[in-house]
Amino acid sequence: MRLHKFRDVDAFVALDLAGAEAASGPVRWARKVLQGGAKDLARSQTYTYAALHMRRSGASAGISAEAPARAGAVAAFVAEAAALVPDGTYLPDAAKGVAEADLAPLRDTDPRTVGRMGAFAAACDGLSAAVAADATVGLDGRTAVIEGFSATGPALAEAVAERGGRVVGLATAEGSLAADGGFDPAALAEAWAEHGDKALEALAGSDDGLGKPAELWGLGADVVFAGSRMGVVQHGIAEGLGCRALVPSGRLAFTSKALAVSRRDGVAAVPDFVALAGSTIAAWSSPDTGDDELRAEIAATVSALMADALTSDDGPFLGACYTAESFLSAWQDELPFGRPLAA
Numbered sequence: 001m002r003l004h005k006f007r008d009v010d011a012f013v014a015l016d017l018a019g020a021e022a023a024s025g026p027v028r029w030a031r032k033v034l035q036g037g038a039k040d041l042a043r044s045q046t047y048t049y050a051a052l053h054m055r056r057s058g059a060s061a062g063i064s065a066e067a068p069a070r071a072g073a074v075a076a077f078v079a080e081a082a083a084l085v086p087d088g089t090y091l092p093d094a095a096k097g098v099a100e101a102d103l104a105p106l107r108d109t110d111p112r113t114v115g116r117m118g119a120f121a122a123a124c125d126g127l128s129a130a131v132a133a134d135a136t137v138g139l140d141g142r143t144a145v146i147e148g149f150s151a152t153g154p155a156l157a158e159a160v161a162e163r164g165g166r167v168v169g170l171a172t173a174e175g176s177l178a179a180d181g182g183f184d185p186a187a188l189a190e191a192w193a194e195h196g197d198k199a200l201e202a203l204a205g206s207d208d209g210l211g212k213p214a215e216l217w218g219l220g221a222d223v224v225f226a227g228s229r230m231g232v233v234q235h236g237i238a239e240g241l242g243c244r245a246l247v248p249s250g251r252l253a254f255t256s257k258a259l260a261v262s263r264r265d266g267v268a269a270v271p272d273f274v275a276l277a278g279s280t281i282a283a284w285s286s287p288d289t290g291d292d293e294l295r296a297e298i299a300a301t302v303s304a305l306m307a308d309a310l311t312s313d314d315g316p317f318l319g320a321c322y323t324a325e326s327f328l329s330a331w332q333d334e335l336p337f338g339r340p341l342a343a
Contacts, residue, residue: 001039001336004090009076013061013090016042016336020057022088022111024283026251027077029070029097033062036343037230044251044340047273048280050324051305055331059090063098074102085109093279094118112283116294119151121279126155127295128278128302129249130163133223135306136268136316137244140164143182145221147171147213148228149200152249154189156225161185169219172200173228175210178219217241225249227272231342233258241267248272252342259341263315271320273340274305 002015014035015023025045028038038060045058061081065073074097084090086109094100100118107114116124129152133139142165146153149170157167166182177200191199204210217224217237224243226233227250235257238246245268246254252272254262262269278298285294305320312319321339328335 001042003035004084006077006080008080009063009073010065011061011063011073011077011080012038013059013081013084014038014042015057015059015090016046017057017332019331020088021055022091023057023059024091024112025059025061025093026095027061027063027081027092027098027103028095029063029065029074031066032064035062038062040230040252040340040342043336043338044273045280046328046336047271047321047324047340048277050327051271051274051320052277052280052301053327054280054284061090061092070097074098078103078105082106082109093121113285113287115287116282116285117279121282122151123155124278124282124295124298125276126152126157126249126278127159128281128298129225129247129275130156130159131278131299131302132270132275132306133160133225133245133247134163134165135303136247136270136310137223139223142166142222142244143168143219144223144225145169145171145216145219146249147216147224147226147232148250149188149192150197150228150250151192152227153199154185154192156249157183157188158185160223165223168221169216170200170203171213171216171228172197173213174198174207175200175204176213176216177204177210178215223247227251227253231255235261238262238267239265243267245270248275251276252340254342256341256343259317268310269315269317270306271309271317271340273324274302274309274320277302277305 041060042058049056169178195202230252233254238258238261247270309316309319
């Protein structure tokens, strides 16, 4: 893992592998972005590329600045990052605190299919997470909850419903909302389009209509989609889930201890680097590929990856790691140290 520090702004990018054809991954802004978390995010993207048999590397950048200085810091990052994009040294993806519009000056030299990034990429990740869950335990007749309902949420809920499941619980940092009969995906999409991060409050009618965020864990759903932040599912939460599958809807959703608890309890813990492969497939797709054709490709690819991972006696997470590492070994002198799990 190599760390590239920026000259004109308090920023860095963690680049996971040497000798890669290109490196990509999120860029985040906060008052202080820690290098450890960025390195973990880069590793997750590396494993996505390896699972897809792409000789590319994960990367992750951080911009540290106080809120009043955010715009200037992001602009300075973009100006300096312009030298890294044309040869693929670092291709940034908008993440927490950084909008796709902020990165617009870099897109002309980005080799990926720019029109399939941003909101479209989030929708592709929602699709791939649902496909991974369906391949793992089957969604037909199942209940599901979505922790960290965000930009991936509407497409995730729609894909769950298309496969015969129903989303019975939603949560954000502000609160949770439950519906025994399931939420209407069209209503969720409309609420997100109109209210964004405040969609749950709009659905509930007011802030007072929301339960506590932690109430989501107790709904007893068959499938738990989680991903509001890295490590949101730690071992204590994992012990009480009682679900059939734990599926990331955000990178590094569960910790290594939570993975151990899941294996002990017979819960299929799905690897984030497979569940969230949709955006990567979309970003590197041909511009000539139609949207429906691309969605079909994402579904077929993720289903095949999960089918292979599920053959492992060590569970789907490690099964997918073994496959990714086999590919990495074919072009790296040694495997990177550490698998994509939250601490």
